[in-house]
Amino acid sequence: MKTLSFWFDPISPYAYLAFEHLPQALEGCSYVVDYRPVLFAGLLGHWGQLGPAEIAPKRAWTFRQVAWQAHRLGIDMATPAQHPFNPLALLRLALASAPAGGLPNRRVVERVMRHVWRGGADANDAGRLQALREAVAPQRDPNSGPVKAELRAHTDAAIARGLFGVPTVELDGRLFWGLDALPMVRAALQGDPWFDGAAWDAAAAAPPGVVRG
Numbered sequence: 001m002k003t004l005s006f007w008f009d010p011i012s013p014y015a016y017l018a019f020e021h022l023p024q025a026l027e028g029c030s031y032v033v034d035y036r037p038v039l040f041a042g043l044l045g046h047w048g049q050l051g052p053a054e055i056a057p058k059r060a061w062t063f064r065q066v067a068w069q070a071h072r073l074g075i076d077m078a079t080p081a082q083h084p085f086n087p088l089a090l091l092r093l094a095l096a097s098a099p100a101g102g103l104p105n106r107r108v109v110e111r112v113m114r115h116v117w118r119g120g121a122d123a124n125d126a127g128r129l130q131a132l133r134e135a136v137a138p139q140r141d142p143n144s145g146p147v148k149a150e151l152r153a154h155t156d157a158a159i160a161r162g163l164f165g166v167p168t169v170e171l172d173g174r175l176f177w178g179l180d181a182l183p184m185v186r187a188a189l190q191g192d193p194w195f196d197g198a199a200w201d202a203a204a205a206a207p208p209g210v211v212r213g
Contacts, residue, residue: 001030002189005170007158008109009040010094011087013066013077015167016117018179019109020075025182029189035109037091040166042155047164053084069179078120085123088151089142090116095154096138096147108136174200 006022008015022033044051052062063079070077090112094104104112115132116123133142140147158168162175169176169185174195176185188195 001032002171003032003034004185005034005036007036007038007163007166007168007170008113009038009087009166010090010112010116010123011040011084012166013062013079013117014179016077016113017066017069017073017075018167018169018182019113021073021179021182024073026186026189029186031189033106035094035104035106036154036158037094037104037151038158038163038166039088039091039151039155042152043159043164043166046159049164051084077117080116081120081122082124087123089124089129090132091151092142092147093133093136093138095150096140096142096144097136099139100146101150111135 006019008019010016040051043049053059067077067079069075094108094112097104097108111132115128121128161170163177165177167178169181171185171188174188176182176188194200
């Protein structure tokens with residue numbers, strides 16, 4: 001049985017859709033999942049990128065496209081009242097649901113994701129956050145120093161592995177980015193020989209062309 005690492009930030013609509021669709025996308029495969037919270041803004045900052053919601057035309061396309069994907073996949077989805085928003089409270093709550101050094105389970109991640117992406121409310125509304133905290137019943141204080149340090153460590157570990165976006169699924173040291181990479185994850189889990197030969201590495205070795213200054 002293979003172990004997948006599912007790196008996520010609930011700020012990402014694609015992370016929500018991938019989380020919801022994962023059981024269907026990998027139906028029949030033998031695997032377990034480690035759910036790893038990561039601060040998407042930290043990845044963007046490290047690689048010198050803007051988030052898709054920070055570029056006006058890309059923002060419009062992103063939300064149109066995720067609405068279509070939700071429709072296509074039959075997933076309930078509504079954009080929160082404010083986006084982008086600060087996801088730190090949600091990420092820390094997810095980590096605090098587990099003991100020190102542990103990871104949130106799928107039930108907790110589901111609550112956090114649906115808190116953001118169902119109903120269209122403000123993800124950081126104080127009353128809603130309190131209700132979510134009561135539902136999750138964290139084992140530790142989400143605002144404690146150790147929990148904050150764990151989230152930073154997760155983000156640093158993600159950067160060290162080469163992650164640049166969410167969702168990213170890690171399998172056997174390979175990184176699969178995005179909702180549309182789930183068919184690739186399935187193929188790898190099923191032993192597609194493409195992943196065992198030279199094709200995986202060769203495809204990433206395209207020589208660079210013009211480099212902007």
